[in-house]
Amino acid sequence: MSLRIDLQIISDWIPDGARVLDLGCDNGILLKHLQQRGITGYGLEIDNSKFAACIEAGVNVIQADLDQGLPQFADQSFDFVILSQTLQAINHPDFLLDEIVRVGKQAIIGFPNFGHWQCRWQLTFGGRMPVSKTLPNAWFNTPNIHLCTIKDFEKICTSKQIDIQQRSIVNHAHKDTLGTKLLPNLFGQTALYQLNKSS
Amino acid sequence: MPETVPADSVGLVTPTLLHIDSPLLLDCGRTLPSYDLIYETYGELNQAASNAVLICHALSGDHHAAGYHSADDKKPGWWDSAIGPGKAIDTNKFFVVCLNNLGGCKGSTGPTSLNPETGKYYGPDFPIITVADWVRSQAVLADHLKVQQWAAVVGGSLGAMQSMQWAISLPERLRHVLIIAAASKLSAQNIAFNEVARTAIKSDPNFHEGYYAEHNTLPRQGLGLARMLGHITYLSDEAMGEKFGRKLRNGTINYGYDIEFQIESYLQYQSSSFVERFDANTYLLMTKALDYFDPAQAFNHDLAATLANIQARSLVISFTSDWRFSPARSQEIVNALLSTGKDVTYAEIEAHQGHDAFLMPIPRYMEIVQTYMQHVATECQS
Numbered sequence: 001m002s003l004r005i006d007l008q009i010i011s012d013w014i015p016d017g018a019r020v021l022d023l024g025c026d027n028g029i030l031l032k033h034l035q036q037r038g039i040t041g042y043g044l045e046i047d048n049s050k051f052a053a054c055i056e057a058g059v060n061v062i063q064a065d066l067d068q069g070l071p072q073f074a075d076q077s078f079d080f081v082i083l084s085q086t087l088q089a090i091n092h093p094d095f096l097l098d099e100i101v102r103v104g105k106q107a108i109i110g111f112p113n114f115g116h117w118q119c120r121w122q123l124t125f126g127g128r129m130p131v132s133k134t135l136p137n138a139w140f141n142t143p144n145i146h147l148c149t150i151k152d153f154e155k156i157c158t159s160k161q162i163d164i165q166q167r168s169i170v171n172h173a174h175k176d177t178l179g180t181k182l183l184p185n186l187f188g189q190t191a192l193y194q195l196n197k198s199s
Numbered sequence: 200m201p202e203t204v205p206a207d208s209v210g211l212v213t214p215t216l217l218h219i220d221s222p223l224l225l226d227c228g229r230t231l232p233s234y235d236l237i238y239e240t241y242g243e244l245n246q247a248a249s250n251a252v253l254i255c256h257a258l259s260g261d262h263h264a265a266g267y268h269s270a271d272d273k274k275p276g277w278w279d280s281a282i283g284p285g286k287a288i289d290t291n292k293f294f295v296v297c298l299n300n301l302g303g304c305k306g307s308t309g310p311t312s313l314n315p316e317t318g319k320y321y322g323p324d325f326p327i328i329t330v331a332d333w334v335r336s337q338a339v340l341a342d343h344l345k346v347q348q349w350a351a352v353v354g355g356s357l358g359a360m361q362s363m364q365w366a367i368s369l370p371e372r373l374r375h376v377l378i379i380a381a382a383s384k385l386s387a388q389n390i391a392f393n394e395v396a397r398t399a400i401k402s403d404p405n406f407h408e409g410y411y412a413e414h415n416t417l418p419r420q421g422l423g424l425a426r427m428l429g430h431i432t433y434l435s436d437e438a439m440g441e442k443f444g445r446k447l448r449n450g451t452i453n454y455g456y457d458i459e460f461q462i463e464s465y466l467q468y469q470s471s472s473f474v475e476r477f478d479a480n481t482y483l484l485m486t487k488a489l490d491y492f493d494p495a496q497a498f499n500h501d502l503a504a505t506l507a508n509i510q511a512r513s514l515v516i517s518f519t520s521d522w523r524f525s526p527a528r529s530q531e532i533v534n535a536l537l538s539t540g541k542d543v544t545y546a547e548i549e550a551h552q553g554h555d556a557f558l559m560p561i562p563r564y565m566e567i568v569q570t571y572m573q574h575v576a577t578e579c580q581s
Contacts, residue, residue: 042537048548048567049563051544051546055544055567055570056570060542061545062537062545072534072537074538
């Protein structure tokens with residue numbers, strides 16, 4: 001089974017044998033994939049309807065609410081902490097960001113870019129809250145309560161003295177184009193960052 | 200039992216009595232020179248003896264975990280919902296063992312047994328047994344069954360204390376441990392409930408300092424009261440409300456002190472049936488085993504250090520409405536396992552049944568146990 005393209009990029013950023021924590025691990029697909037390369041660790045997931053799939057995949061899954069932070073984990077206890085497409089659904093993303101760089105030597109965070117031109121277009125000319133392939137819900141039923149743009153995200157990283165090691169800004173097909181390269185905040189739909197805390 | 204044996208039942212089962220003639224040194228300092236263990240098995244041990252699963256029972260449980268003893272039995276064993284062909288703990292794949300613990304009253308040596316040294320019932324003179332003592336005696340049974348390493352040791356509540364203790368005391372003798380509705384030690388509130396139960400038993404005029412057998416009587420009132428209290432705390436407010444609400448037995452209130460509400464009638468029935476099948480001294484002993492359990496005590500109260508030598512992979516499960524062994528208590532165990540990098544899976548099951556939820560066939564709970572055990576079974580074949 002092939003991996004979703006953003007998960008494939010994440011996987012490519014993680015070296016063999018690393019110890020990882022996958023926040024919001026869903027059905028354990030990423031961790032299962034990583035295990036083949038000797039990468040071990042835990043998945044955290046609030047919804048235990050996904051647990052049977054995790055267990056079948058041989059993935060250690062812990063039921064946990066990310067809004068509580070990561071108090072069960074010691075400082076710098078994982079090589080990588082991964083948060084994919086979940087940051088915008090967290091009650092206190094700034095707090096979780098602190099927790100991620102506390103627990104992980106490296107962090108990988110992916111989120112939908114609210115600065116994409118389609119969002120801007122819909123809000124400016126349609127006068128409505130944007131709905132797109134990466135943000136398919138209406139304003140009243142969306143789990144995405146803390147959307148941000150690429151600029152917003154990089155600003156909070158700067159203010160928290162979190163260094164950006166690398167980033168991948170792509171369109172909804174997870175391809176990079178001339179647009180995503182030149183004007184990422186306008187043409188990027190999904191952003192992926194590798195970060196760590198400035199030492 | 201039903202007229203025909205259901206396809207997913209282990210069917211008719213017969214317990215086996217094992218007499219052990221070698222002494223067992225107990226935590227209390229005393230020694231049992233010889234003792235009996237009664238147990239049941241379901242399924243077949245494979246040639247490599249790699250598919251054995253030990254089920255540890257809780258306070259009022261026994262060796263009869265699944266199936267029926269006779270065609271006249273109204274109810275199957277206490278965890279029949281989880282053990283059987285095709286069930287969560289699949290007897291087509293596993294050799295499942297369940298024994299009555301020492302100090303019990305269902306066939307293993309305990310207060311209702313005759314003391315070979317005096318020819319009288321042990322009664323209150325039976326030594327207090329700890330969870331670690333149980334694990335030692337269970338290891339003797341494992342040796343007898345030629346099981347060098349359990350595929351999994353499984354327990355809920357007091358049974359989970361035993362499965363944890365197995366992983367701590369004999370780490371190389373199990374590959375998986377299932378710790379369900381557990382705590383690494385009782386809270387003051389839990390000990391307090393147990394003390395009320397003990398006081399109820401001990402203050403019954405028929406208790407006779409525990410020598411009621413010699414007086415040909417039983418402390419029915421006290422044991423019944425202890426059971427009523429326990430029963431209330433094993434359920435949740437919501438579960439009781441849903442089952443009984445304020446329903447009246449006869450539809451009207453009578454302005455008197457007789458039983459009027461359905462819940463009163465239920466508790467009275469539960470306690471009166473319990474006192475006929477359970478021994479008061481055993482109840483006292485079981486509550487003490489619960490109170491004393493605190494494996495981290497020997498490790499300077501550091502639970503992570505206590506669990507550091509565990510080799511088994513763990514599945515920890517708690518239930519949202521369980522206020523006797525709350526999810527927070529399970530999370531302590533999980534956090535200790537995480538801090539030393541152990542393989543662990545933890546699920547908090549949405550359930551309104553309180554502590555008793557661990558005995559209920561709640562679909563999400565059973566799905567997780569079944570999937571986990573299938574994974575364990577796959578390892579047994581490879």
